[in-house]
Amino acid sequence: MSDAAPRRCGYVALIGAPNVGKSTLLNTLVGAKVSIVSPKVQTTRRRIVGIAIVGEAQLIFVDTPGIFEPKRRLERAMVAAAWSGAEDADIVLLLVDATRPRDEATRAIVARLKNARRRAVLALNKIDLVPRPTLLEIAQRYAEDGIFDPVFMLSGLTGDGVDDLKSYLARAVPAGPWLYPEDQLSDLPQRLIAAEVTREQIFLQLHQELPYNSTVETEKWEERDDGSVKIEQTIFVMRPGQKAIVLGEGGRQIKRIGERARAELERMLDRRVHLFLFVRVKEDWTEDRERYEAMGLEYTS
Numbered sequence: 001m002s003d004a005a006p007r008r009c010g011y012v013a014l015i016g017a018p019n020v021g022k023s024t025l026l027n028t029l030v031g032a033k034v035s036i037v038s039p040k041v042q043t044t045r046r047r048i049v050g051i052a053i054v055g056e057a058q059l060i061f062v063d064t065p066g067i068f069e070p071k072r073r074l075e076r077a078m079v080a081a082a083w084s085g086a087e088d089a090d091i092v093l094l095l096v097d098a099t100r101p102r103d104e105a106t107r108a109i110v111a112r113l114k115n116a117r118r119r120a121v122l123a124l125n126k127i128d129l130v131p132r133p134t135l136l137e138i139a140q141r142y143a144e145d146g147i148f149d150p151v152f153m154l155s156g157l158t159g160d161g162v163d164d165l166k167s168y169l170a171r172a173v174p175a176g177p178w179l180y181p182e183d184q185l186s187d188l189p190q191r192l193i194a195a196e197v198t199r200e201q202i203f204l205q206l207h208q209e210l211p212y213n214s215t216v217e218t219e220k221w222e223e224r225d226d227g228s229v230k231i232e233q234t235i236f237v238m239r240p241g242q243k244a245i246v247l248g249e250g251g252r253q254i255k256r257i258g259e260r261a262r263a264e265l266e267r268m269l270d271r272r273v274h275l276f277l278f279v280r281v282k283e284d285w286t287e288d289r290e291r292y293e294a295m296g297l298e299y300t301s
């Protein structure tokens, strides 16, 4: 028999309105880039699992797409994925942007938690932007909901307060064996992560409606003898005009998207990457079963 503290392991669902900082916090918690971060809303379409080891505990985080009022099929699939992540989890962690603490989307989530009789841990995020007395008022207001305990104040961006949250979670998850190998940060297949990296560049470099009307798939992943990897990806857009925007004049735009994505992939994979991007017009890709499977979402939400 060993004297070591018993191992603990559990799922933590990170929920919150779009843009409250879920992906940023996840990256800080896990200490590596596993979920893309963007200043625009709803860049995360699927559940992404990041894993942190804290002492004897393994924390498995489920990053959820923003929970909002779904209209189109794609939105419904995203919301269904988000809630199923929350229902399966040992701990629900509601992240709130302290600069807009009771916006409509957050109120809707709180109502749904109450309906489900689900208790949750509350984390007020972005405390680097909000004065202390205001934070205390926000925490007081949330205490009145009667479902949040404990409450943390943190900044996913600066890391302030994140360790307190981490050590709480490590004590709160159930005792049990670890479910993932120690060195694993994410169970998201590499080709999905690679597609996210390119999609992040589309978000960062193109504006308005385009990012929401496009999706990226990794079609080919070829390990080469010299240690490099050849990756082929297709960017799906809905209209020929959008294809023209992604390509840019003389192909300059797609070249820049490819260059940045490749640099990021080389950093993440720690080896040389040959990235080939193709653009395809597929008017109805948001109604296409195959695209959903590629994104790890349920088509029939």
Ligand code: GDP
Pocket (backbone or CB within 6 Å): 016, 017, 018, 019, 020, 021, 022, 023, 024, 025, 036, 037, 038, 039, 041, 042, 043, 044, 066, 125, 126, 127, 128, 129, 154, 155, 156, 157, 158
């Ligand atoms: P998500 O939609 O909830 O996953 O939010 P993201 O993680 O993509 O973050 C949305 C925006 O908020 C990005 O511009 C982040 O840089 C910013 N952000 C996230 N956390 C913090 C924080 O603690 N402080 C500040 N000042 N900005 C933050």
Ligand code: MG
Pocket (backbone or CB within 6 Å): 022, 023, 024, 035, 036, 037, 043, 044
């Ligand atoms: Mg996100």
